[in-house]
Amino acid sequence: MTSVYVFPGQGSQRKGMGKELFEKYPDLVARADRLLGYSLRDLCVDDPDRVLHRTEYTQPALYAVSALQYLDHVDSGGAPPAVVAGHSLGEYSALFAAGAFDFVTGLDLVRRRGELMSRAPKGAMAAVVNLDQERVAEILAALPYSGIDIANINSRGQCILSGVHDEIHAPAVRAAYTEAGARFVPLNVSAAFHSRCMADVQDEFARHxxxxxxxPLRIPVIANCTARPYPTTGYTDLLVRQISSPVRWYESVSRLLASGHDDFREFGPGDVLTKLTAKIREEPLAVAEPSPLSGPVAPPHPSVPAGPPRPAPHRTARRPEVVFMYGGQGTQYYRMGQELYDTHPAFREAMDRCSAQYEAAQGTSLVAAMHDGTRRGQDFDDILHTHAALYSVGWSLTEALRAEGFRPDAVLGHSLGEYVAATVAGAMSFEDGLDLVMKQAHLLELRCRPGGMLSVLAPPSLYQRRRDLFAGLALAGVNFHGEDTGNFVVSGEAERVTEARAALDREGVIAVRLPVRHGFHSSLLDDIRHECRSLGRAVTVNSPGLPVYSCVYAAELDATALTGWDDYAWDVVRGRVRFDELMATALRDPARHYFVDLSASGSFANFLKHGYGPGYRGAFAINQFGNNAASMRRLCEGLEEITGRASALV
Known part of the structure; x- marks a missing residue:
């Protein structure tokens, strides 16, 4: 089955829409009227007050008509689709079709979304026609304005700009595009949808x-902001991100066409998406590979591309790929790495370099704080130390292995470890990386409410089945899962973490509280969103020399992440960690990879052992149980066997 059902967004509404549908579904319409506080039928069919064009009315009206049309199709015996997609607001109709929520719940979501968007600061949007995305972005980057984003990429020759009203309507903007041969068409909207101007709306909607x-989704849904399928569960962050991220419709449809999906049907008033599909068929975007319909979520498209995207590094077939893996918050402890610091010159030199940069910025020694012997056995949970310490240990272990003659073929980051992986791959400098984590730590300490994290040794399905156990807690990450086993992490307010741990203990479920005072990968971090993204924008980003496997995107970093480092810097600490999805897609063939665990606790080695089976080969460098010199020696012996290169370790 190759059918794709698509649902339009704002701009498709028209007076008279849905008349026959309202008559077929009187019970649902009555429930909608009670929720909305006005007659849905009167609004859509007659629009007596002439408000159908206003965002707060358009969104529930258009969702309702599209959803009811889909219901009518199903109730009439119509075949279900292979995949669904919606343009902007239409994504909610697509999610309804996929079973994400019932009709009234979806209506309430778009009602709230429309209300918030209608109150957004004054903005503007304009269509740029007859120029491709790369040229639109190139011109935008050269303009002396910082408040304009590319909001929609609809087809090869149609992009929508969105941003500050006075900047969109500045004569220089129109002139720049018309001189390049484009048509510049201001749109009749009052806000800057799918742009950074919607950040406050996005934050409030996240709380809702x-x-x-x-x-769980029953049908694959293509996400606007990634052009890849939604995960089956745990997808709330994509709905939040959609508000300020661009709609990547051109790429979405092109990927579906490349995957063999050629039967598109539009549900909703009008035929705007049908016409767009016809244009895309004529000039589809060249995609490196079709998207699997149960695959990873890709990185978000940058709000303002810095220029033509650079290609991701190319890999050729070779011996097993050596993947260096870096861990994040929760893996730290006092005196981590001290044995190597005392015995391994290259590790010590790298740690001293890290500590010197830390001391220059903070006034104290990082090494002294990490190796404080008086605190052995206590939680190492001061974010001003641990953020920099974890980054430094990962970097220093890499330097130690380099001194032994071993280098990675690829790198993988888990939460904070993504910053280390990006540094090792050359995407950002060591100095920028350490500066980023130090400044981020100060933001967390000063601006974020206290929180905690809990590692649960149970199948992740428990989180969905027993919401009573996890009320108020976010699913922060999934490390592995099976029918009877698994490991996932929840995050949220400290009191709720304590309550959840006690409840799980009563249920006989093992749960370990991590040594973390903050609710990473949860809404507790949302107060620092803008500042955290600003830290990312300050980093000079280079094309990495190695593939970088990202757990937050469950994919290899591609060109869009490289030109949107502000989004990436934020997503690393706020987005859900999808280690399980990454392993199931990019790293699913154990014979092709050898995993080097450079976390402080050997956590990846445990994930592989208990969640992925003996076919996954690798070794850890250090852990909290000591004998780290021996662990490093065993690791080097394993690398010698894999690479055929002799270690310098004696």
Whole structure:
């Protein structure tokens, strides 16, 4: 089955829409009227007050008509689609079709979304026609304005700009595009949808979504902001991100066409998406590979591309790929790495370099704080130390292995470890990386409410099945899963973490509280979103010399992440960690990879052993149980066997 059902967004509404549908579904319409406080039928069919064009009315009206049309199709015996997609607001109709929520819940979501968007600061949007995305971005980068984003990429020759009203309407903007041969068409909207101007709306909508229970998806849904399929569960962050991220429709449809999906049907008033599909068929975007319909979520498209995207590093077939893996918060402890610091010159030199940069910025020794013997056995949880310490240990272990003659073929980061992986791959400098984590730590300490994290040794399905156990806690990450086993992490307010741990203990479920005072990968971090993204924008980003496997995107970093480092810097600490999805897609063939665990605790080695089976080969460098010199020696012996290169370790 190759059918794709698509649902349009704002701009498709028209007076008279849905008349026959309202008559077929009187019970649902009555429930909608009670929720909205006005007659849905009167609004859509007659629009007596002439408000159908206003965002707060358009969104529930258009969602309702599209959803009811889909219901009518199903109730009439119509075949289900292979995949669904919606343009902007239409994504909610697509999610309804996929079973994410019932009709009224979806209506309430778009009602709230429309209300918030209608109150957004004054903005503007304009269509740029007859120029491709790369040229649109190139011109935008050369303009003396910082408040304009590319909001929609609809086809090869149609992009939508969105941003500050006075900047969109500046004569220089129109002139730049018309001189390049484009048509510049201002749109009749009052806000800057799918741009950075919607950041406050996005934050408030995120708080609203926190109280909504979403169902697992029964049909693959293509996400606007990634052009890849939604995960089956745990997808709230994509709904939040969609508000300020661009709609990547051109890429979405092109990927579906490349995957063999050639039967598109539009549900909703009008045929705008049908016409766009016809244009895309004529000139589809060249995609490196079709998207699997149960695959990873890709990185978000940058709000303002810095220039033509650079290609991701190319890999050729070779011996097993050596993957260096870096861990994040929760893996730290006092005196981590001290044995290597005392015995391994290259490790010590690298740690001293890290400590010197830390001391220049903070006034104290990082090494002294890490190796404080008086605190042995206590939680190492001061974010001002641990953020920099974890980054430094990962970097220093890499330098130690380099001194032994071993280098990675690829790198993988888990939460904070993504910054280390990006540094090792050359995407950012060591100095920028350490500066980023130090400044981020100060933001967390000064601006974020206290929180905690809990590692649960159970199948991740428990989180969905027993929401009573995890009320108020976010699913921060999934490390592995099976029918009877698994490991996932929840995050949230400290009191709720304590309550959840006690409840799980009563249920006989093992749960370990991590030595973390902050609720990473949860809404507790949302207060620092803007500042954290600014830290990312300050980093000079280079094309990495190695593949970088990202757990937050469950994919290899591609060109869009490289030109959107502000989004990436934020997503690393706020987005859900999808280690399980990454392993199931990019790293699913154990014979092709050898994993080097450079976390402080050997956590990846445990994930592989208990969650992925003996076919996954690798070794850890250090852990909290000591004998780290022997561990490093065993690791080097394993690398010698894999690479055929002799170690310098004696």
């Amino acid at each position: 979504l926190a109280g909504v229970a979403f169902r």
